[in-house]
Amino acid sequence: MRIHGGEDRYNYILNGLHPPENGSGFAPPDKWLTLPDMGHIVATYYNRHVVEITSLEIGISEASFLIRGNPLINQKSHIMCLGLIPSHFILLFLKDYCPLPPSSTEWKIHKSEEAAS
DSSP, X not given: OTTTTSHHHHHHHHHHHSOOSSOSSOOOGGGSOOHHHHHHHXXXXXXXXEEEXXXXXXXXXXEEOOSSSOOOSSTGGGEEEEEEETTXXXXXXXXXXXXXXXXXXXXXXXXXXXXXX
């Protein structure tokens, strides 16, 4: 709960991670990813770095890394890049050696020594 800023925010995120009950295959807004909150969760689940690219009108671009564990050996092949457009994510493929956005605040604050290496 400390990472997420309290019990209310933790419960909101936890609820968002469970599949929708409507069975339609479409996620209602309360099930949408909020990468500032969930980027490190997605990174940990998929064992990949997660990069969110968006415009300033929508939010901030940032990179999320594993909070615990060793850094990934082949960094390049373990990046999941998501482009956020209004109310939708798209998978992006980055060019070699392109700059990445800064690390997420949650990672900077809560990373383990092992992950920081």
